[in-house]
Amino acid sequence: MADFDERDLIRQCQKGDVQAFRHLVERYEDRIYGLTCSILGDPEVAKDAAQETFVRVYKALGKFEGRSSFYTYLYRIATNVCLTFAQREQRRPDRISLEGMQEASDMTLDRFLGTDEPQNDIERIGLREEIQEVLDHLSPDHRAVVVLKDIEDLSQEEIADVLDVSIGTVKSRLSRARARLRDLLMPLYREWQGEEI
Amino acid sequence: MTDRDKLLLYVDGNLSAEHVREIEARIAEDADLRAEYDLLRHVQRRLSQRPMDSSPGLWDGVQAQIREESLWNSLVWAGKRLVPLAAAAAVIFMVLIDNGDTEANTVSDYFDSQTEMVLSEVQTDSLVIYPE
CATH class of the missing domain: 1.10.10.10 (Winged helix-like DNA-binding domain superfamily/Winged helix DNA-binding domain)
Structure with missing residues (x-):
């Protein structure tokens, strides 16, 4: 049932339903924020990375075909965002x-x-x-x-x-x-x- | 591969069955290796205990960023279409102006040439009719 709800939400998002996307964000934000916190450490940077993750997901959702689970798809984007943020942080001179x-x-x-x-x-x-x-x-x-x-x-x-x-x-x-x-x-x-x- | 290398693979279940028996026997007999194994397992256990982080509420920020980027994208979209249109309009305008100028030049050139011709004829006639 949860899977069906998720697929339904994704379909609605793909049709441009912003409220459906809000439900997806609220469903996964704790886990994604937890992941970005674990990889990046700094809660503020982690919050920015989690937010950026969902924005990228929103923009790319039209191309999501469901070949991997949505959860894996989310994690992939979040991890990529984290690695980009981490590289940026490493280049900071005050590190x-x-x-x-x-x-x-x-x-x-x-x-x-x-x-x-x-x-x-x-x-x-x-x-x-x-x-x-x-x-x-x-x-x-x-x-x-x-x-x-x-x-x-x-x-x-x-x-x-x-x-x-x-x-x-x-x-x-x-x-x-x-x-x-x-x-x-x-x-x-x-x-x-x-x-x- | 050393015992220490095998141990690193063993804790993640990445060691072949043949080497598993070997490393388990070595862990049992070697105190240093056992200490390393205990440490690696301890680290895994501690990491798995990491408390869940509660999200600070991301929707408002996500929505604002989506809107901001949508607006920007709309401007870019409009820009991409308006620039060629504006360029086309400018070209048409220039052509019209240019045509107008050409016509005006032609007319004025025509009158200028006619005037010059008449003047030169008049002057020639004058010379002929009223020689000094």
Whole structure:
């Protein structure tokens, strides 16, 4: 029924019904904003990217033939927008270097390794920040695959479809991203394990 | 491929069945490798716990941007059609003006040439009729 509603909404949008498009935006905005937040980090930039995603979807919806699911289609556009925004952000001269950030965020990463599942809103906000600190250490391409796999829970085939790359590329990027996280977190993890013992 | 490389593939289920048995045995016997495995699983688990972000409400911004771009596109659309029309109108206008000028020039040239001819005849006649 949900699928039918969605297809119906898409058909109405394709006929120029703006209110139908509003329903689609409201249906997916939390997930798309969550995705852009995870990849980009900064909530304001993430909001702009999510908005840009829906504008691009609106303009391209006439060409959507339903060969992939609408959800995958949305994710593809959102991820492309995020990667464009991330490149733009990287070119900004005021951006702090990763090395400098790593030293400053050791304490946060330490919490990331040690904290249990969040019990309340404050812990949840803390966890979100800690996760973002970890993701910020990855390149945008690697961050995107990790976010799509671990946070959005997409299969590797879906990720390949979203990113328009081969499954081999997805596997390779995942492996390199995990190696980066391992190298970054291993010293802290050993410390944390020592404290636990 | 080293054990550490295999481990990176193993946590995402990308290792062949043959290597899976091998790496599982290595994880069981090697404390360092086990620590790396625990860390990678821990990272995956923590990331999957990321709380959902509530959207700040995107519709107003989306709608405003669509309207703005529609207006701009309309202007571009109109521009693309008006420019050739305006150019065509300008060409027609210029041709009309030019034709008008040509006609006027022709008429004036005609009168000028006629006047010159008459004057020269008069002067010649004068010379003949009233020689000094």
